[in-house]
Amino acid sequence: MEEVKEQAMSLPRLGEPAPAFEALTTHGVLKLEDFKGSWLILFSHPADFTPVCTTEFIAFAEIYPELQKRGVELLGLSVDSVSSHIAWVRNIEEKTGTKIPFPLIADLSKEVSLAYGMIHPGQSKTETVRCVFIIDSNQIIRTILYYPLTTGRNMAEILRIVDALQTTDKNAVATPANWKPGDMVVVPPPKTQEMAEERVKQGYECVDWYLCKKKL
Amino acid sequence: MACISPDGKPTESGTRMLSALKSGLSSAEEVAKEAGLPLFRVRSGLRELTQAGLANQKGEKYELSSKGAELLGTLST
Numbered sequence: 001m002e003e004v005k006e007q008a009m010s011l012p013r014l015g016e017p018a019p020a021f022e023a024l025t026t027h028g029v030l031k032l033e034d035f036k037g038s039w040l041i042l043f044s045h046p047a048d049f050t051p052v053c054t055t056e057f058i059a060f061a062e063i064y065p066e067l068q069k070r071g072v073e074l075l076g077l078s079v080d081s082v083s084s085h086i087a088w089v090r091n092i093e094e095k096t097g098t099k100i101p102f103p104l105i106a107d108l109s110k111e112v113s114l115a116y117g118m119i120h121p122g123q124s125k126t127e128t129v130r131c132v133f134i135i136d137s138n139q140i141i142r143t144i145l146y147y148p149l150t151t152g153r154n155m156a157e158i159l160r161i162v163d164a165l166q167t168t169d170k171n172a173v174a175t176p177a178n179w180k181p182g183d184m185v186v187v188p189p190p191k192t193q194e195m196a197e198e199r200v201k202q203g204y205e206c207v208d209w210y211l212c213k214k215k216l
Numbered sequence: 217m218a219c220i221s222p223d224g225k226p227t228e229s230g231t232r233m234l235s236a237l238k239s240g241l242s243s244a245e246e247v248a249k250e251a252g253l254p255l256f257r258v259r260s261g262l263r264e265l266t267q268a269g270l271a272n273q274k275g276e277k278y279e280l281s282s283k284g285a286e287l288l289g290t291l292s293t
Contacts, residue, residue, distance in 0.1 A: 028218025028257075028261070
């Protein structure tokens, strides 16, 4: 397989628009803009027919119904061909009974991989590492996760991040360490001394004026 | 092509989208609801059906073309 010599022009960053693309997938030609209005998890895997990736695909398929409840679509990517992707997802279904319901980009040209900084030559010069881009309904990048080739992703954490981001958007709050739905959320810190004095009298659970939590 | 097979016939999802357009000018969102397909699939599919001359785009909405209606009639007979 051809080595990637070029460097990504600039890596996507949080809070910025996700790089646009038009790509051949197992569900036909898809553009990023086709997902507008939905949240999107764009994720890359090193290669089809590999063991860790297979466990991840089964796990992504398992959380797909939960993601759909949250208005989130899934889109996979590797530098394999559409034929390889089709053969692999059919093999996964045949051997494990798990149908892969989401599309997979066949990024043979590495156009999307490079735009999203998915190839890390220190890990592999020819394969994408395990990236996760959580993109909101306005197509803004909200979270980026990178996992090495040898470590499969944690689906519970991906779901937790989606829940945290959507809770933040809906309620204008932040979420503390190890937060999960139902836990108390962090009230944004006051910006003035007056607000700080008022904050401690507002009935929140406060450690001090800068760290107050409330139930939703 | 995801909606049109190499033999020129629409796939199951393509047929569902064409059928959804029978009711008249529709947005991608309306087609997705009627066809029971994810919106991203419908946006991509309508692009293909339009390029194949089976649907016409009018602004943000789509309608069945005469070629699309004819093909749909063939499929239902």
